């Protein structure tokens with residue numbers, strides 16, 4: 001699994017950072033960014049994907 005953030009869709013709520021702080025971080029623009037693109041716990045990241053209110057976290 002690889003993840004990325006759709007910056008247009010992200011509203012900067014911080015949910016993903018709360019769930020997976022080793023994978024997501026708030027960027028200077030107030031939106032989330034991915035700080036670990038691979039090798040993370042996929043079930044935790046899937047939880048962040050599921051709970052993002054705007055479906056801004058994309059996975060492939």
Ligand code: SF4
Pocket residue numbers: 005009010011012013014015016017031032051052053054055056057
């Ligand atoms: Fe952005 Fe979604 Fe993360 Fe909230 S959970 S900061 S909307 S990517």
